[in-house]
Amino acid sequence: MRISTIAFANLRRRKGKAFFLVSGIGIGIGTAVALLSLSGSLREEIGSQMDRFGANIVVTPHSDSLALDYGGVSVAGVSFDQHQLSNDDAAGVRRIPYRKRLSVVAPKLLGTVDVDGRRTLVAGVDFASELRLKKWWRLVGRAPESATDVLLGYDVARAVSAIEPFPGTSADADKSSAHHSAAPEEFRITKERVTIGSREHRIAGVIGQTGGPEDRMVFAQLSQVQDLLGRPGQLSVIEVSALCKDCPVEDIVTQIRKELPHANVSAIQQSVRARAEAVDRLSRFSLVVSAVVLAIGALMVFTTMMSAVVERTKEIGVLRAIGFRRTHIIKGLMIEVVIISAAGGIVGWLAGLLASRLALPYFTEAGAQIELRVSLAVLAIAIAMLTGIVSSVYPVIRASRLDPSEAVRYV
Amino acid sequence: MAFVAVENISKTYNDQGSRIGVPVLRDVSAEIGEGEFVCLMGPSGSGKSTLLTILGAMNHPSQGRLVIDGIDVYALSDERRADFRAQYLGFVFQQHHLMPYLNAIENVMLPLATLPLAAIEKRRRALEVLEKVGLAKKWSRMPNQLSGGEQGRLAIARALANEPPLVLADEPTGTLDTKTGDEIMKVLLDLSARGQTIFMVTHNPANAALAHRVLYLRDGELEPTPGVVEARSEYCRSGRG
Numbered sequence: 001m002r003i004s005t006i007a008f009a010n011l012r013r014r015k016g017k018a019f020f021l022v023s024g025i026g027i028g029i030g031t032a033v034a035l036l037s038l039s040g041s042l043r044e045e046i047g048s049q050m051d052r053f054g055a056n057i058v059v060t061p062h063s064d065s066l067a068l069d070y071g072g073v074s075v076a077g078v079s080f081d082q083h084q085l086s087n088d089d090a091a092g093v094r095r096i097p098y099r100k101r102l103s104v105v106a107p108k109l110l111g112t113v114d115v116d117g118r119r120t121l122v123a124g125v126d127f128a129s130e131l132r133l134k135k136w137w138r139l140v141g142r143a144p145e146s147a148t149d150v151l152l153g154y155d156v157a158r159a160v161s162a163i164e165p166f167p168g169t170s171a172d173a174d175k176s177s178a179h180h181s182a183a184p185e186e187f188r189i190t191k192e193r194v195t196i197g198s199r200e201h202r203i204a205g206v207i208g209q210t211g212g213p214e215d216r217m218v219f220a221q222l223s224q225v226q227d228l229l230g231r232p233g234q235l236s237v238i239e240v241s242a243l244c245k246d247c248p249v250e251d252i253v254t255q256i257r258k259e260l261p262h263a264n265v266s267a268i269q270q271s272v273r274a275r276a277e278a279v280d281r282l283s284r285f286s287l288v289v290s291a292v293v294l295a296i297g298a299l300m301v302f303t304t305m306m307s308a309v310v311e312r313t314k315e316i317g318v319l320r321a322i323g324f325r326r327t328h329i330i331k332g333l334m335i336e337v338v339i340i341s342a343a344g345g346i347v348g349w350l351a352g353l354l355a356s357r358l359a360l361p362y363f364t365e366a367g368a369q370i371e372l373r374v375s376l377a378v379l380a381i382a383i384a385m386l387t388g389i390v391s392s393v394y395p396v397i398r399a400s401r402l403d404p405s406e407a408v409r410y411v
Numbered sequence: 412m413a414f415v416a417v418e419n420i421s422k423t424y425n426d427q428g429s430r431i432g433v434p435v436l437r438d439v440s441a442e443i444g445e446g447e448f449v450c451l452m453g454p455s456g457s458g459k460s461t462l463l464t465i466l467g468a469m470n471h472p473s474q475g476r477l478v479i480d481g482i483d484v485y486a487l488s489d490e491r492r493a494d495f496r497a498q499y500l501g502f503v504f505q506q507h508h509l510m511p512y513l514n515a516i517e518n519v520m521l522p523l524a525t526l527p528l529a530a531i532e533k534r535r536r537a538l539e540v541l542e543k544v545g546l547a548k549k550w551s552r553m554p555n556q557l558s559g560g561e562q563g564r565l566a567i568a569r570a571l572a573n574e575p576p577l578v579l580a581d582e583p584t585g586t587l588d589t590k591t592g593d594e595i596m597k598v599l600l601d602l603s604a605r606g607q608t609i610f611m612v613t614h615n616p617a618n619a620a621l622a623h624r625v626l627y628l629r630d631g632e633l634e635p636t637p638g639v640v641e642a643r644s645e646y647c648r649s650g651r652g
């Protein structure tokens with residue numbers, strides 16, 4: 001027989017009330033857990049999709065003359081000033097403290113050249129990085145291998161008659177495909193080589209129509225283009241894709257700026273960002289809702305404990321009369337509260353996890369998962385206990401102040 | 412000095428409604444020696460329970476001192492006074508106030524719950540007192556599985572569990588029929604015979620007659636002369652209503 005024996009006996013005696021309290025706290029914690037883990041995995045999903053949407057940081061030289069336009073980003077083209085980007089700058093980007101979060105660093109030199117006699121925008125790229133960055137490109141042919149291999153944009157390929165529609169597509173395929181996005185299967189490459197500047201290059205592949213600037217461009221090996229344009233070692237732009245789960249894009253930008261003080265570094269606002277913001281709003285909303293539900297739970301604990309104290313006035317008075325200290329009464333009641341709220345926390349955590357698993361498919365694509373995080377379980381139980389304890393402090397102290405002589409009076 | 416000394420105790424309850432309190436006890440002084448069995452009688456509302464709870468170290472008197480075993484009880488802090496009750500006092504309440512959700516032996520062990528004793532020692536002591544009141548065989552019963560007399564005996568057993576120097580009982584036979592009342596009295600007399608100090612409030616003159624000494628309380632004052640029980644019995648009955 002110890003104080004805890006009395007607490008346990010009381011819990012057993014008042015199963016209904018204990019159940020009611022456990023479910024009250026459980027609902028509060030469950031709501032919080034479900035909402036938080038849902039918004040958490042939405043955030044994870046966005047983080048992992050980030051590099052699907054291309055670069056989110058662009059490094060360009062400081063320049064006054066805005067000669068060329070590349071993908072909505074102004075690029076210093078032909079004008080030479082002292083602040084050109086160079087191969088060293090690409091290496092510099094890879095040196096920043098957050099380098100582990102950089103998924104792709106894609107340096108580029110842009111310029112205009114004659115392709116089979118037509119003025120065309122050419123991009124010297126590192127194909128390995130470029131293809132990783134442009135995941136939406138549908139390539140017909142192969143990825144370039146040798147230094148002289150090139151990729152043609154769809155419009156360029158048509159202009160130099162490097163492709164033709166598959167037989168079987170309609171006779172006016174040429175016309176329609178100018179307006180409709182052509183699937184890669186709808187054309188094939190009919191030409192092996194193309195002249196860029198004065199040199200022959202092999203056409204490794206053609207990029208299916210994207211509707212973007214690529215359609216009107218030629219992509220070649222960076223060093224080749226640097227030679228061709230007579231700008232050895234120079235770059236026009238460095239596109240960077242930062243893998244950002246908890247997304248310190250701004251931090252990464254700051255670090256690149258520090259490394260390349262002479263360059264322009266900007267983060268691109270994209271649809272992903274908008275979605276990330278929506279998720280942020282969802283998690284803020286989750287926090288508010290969880291707080292409200294928890295507050296209701298706390299109020300429930302408070303009123304139940306208040307009524308329990310009234311209900312047990314006589315019993316508590318008897319315990320005080322036979323030598324229980326105030327602190328003993330507090331201890332006994334608090335043991336009950338802690339057990340109930342810990343149980344509420346566990347139940348709530350499990351329920352919340354289950355609910356979020358069931359709800360997840362309605363919010364995200366297949367594949368997104370609710371992680372089993374120990375920290376969340378610990379947090380849920382801790383918050384449940386905190387809620388239970390805080391909302392019981394007043395009733396319990398009141399109970400400990402009951403006048404025993406009053407309580408044991410014959411009524 | 413007597414084991415228990417009630418020194419000029421007055422008690423006035425402050426009712427919430429009226430600002431002037433009702434005086435319940437007026438300048439009460441009494442002594443109880445070690446091993447004495449003292450009964451307190453008096454009409455309803457005369458302040459018997461009030462005096463008993465004051466003796467029970469749980470009802471602060473308005474004036475006066477209570478000294479038990481040389482300790483000025485109401486000079487102690489609230490928590491220390493709780494310890495004092497745990498150490499010195501055993502209570503038998505009229506309604507017994509047994510915990511309905513604890514079995515007999517657990518009820519008896521209740522006053523030991525806060526003491527730093529091994530579980531086995533607590534059990535040993537509880538069985539010992541259950542033996543004393545003749546309930547050892549029914550140790551696992553719940554209170555509602557016991558007769559009225561057995562419940563009274565269980566209440567006494569609980570009062571004895573902490574081996575208190577002073578047992579206080581407020582009408583322990585009050586609501587019981589004569590036979591079960593006698594059962595309780597027998598246990599108390601047994602204890603008294605073994606040297607237990609007992610202070611008991613009762614309306615029953617026959618029971619009071621069995622005590623070593625009887626005190627009378629009327630209108631908050633102890634009557635000066637310890638009287639003859641038989642002569643008062645008529646008065647007690649009328650006082651009871």
Ligand SMILES: Nc1ncnc2c1ncn2[C@@H]1O[C@H](COP(=O)(O)OP(=O)(O)OP(=O)(O)O)[C@@H](O)[C@H]1O
Binds near residue numbers: 426456457459460461
């Ligand atoms: N806590 C209290 N607050 C206010 N008044 C009280 C309180 N306790 C007792 N009284 C009053 O004090 C007086 C004495 O009460 P007490 O219970 O001591 O009488 P009693 O002699 O035990 O009566 P009974 O024989 O009916 O048990 C009564 O008038 C009662 O109403």
Ligand SMILES: [Mg+2]
Binds near residue numbers: 410459
């Ligand atoms: Mg009374």
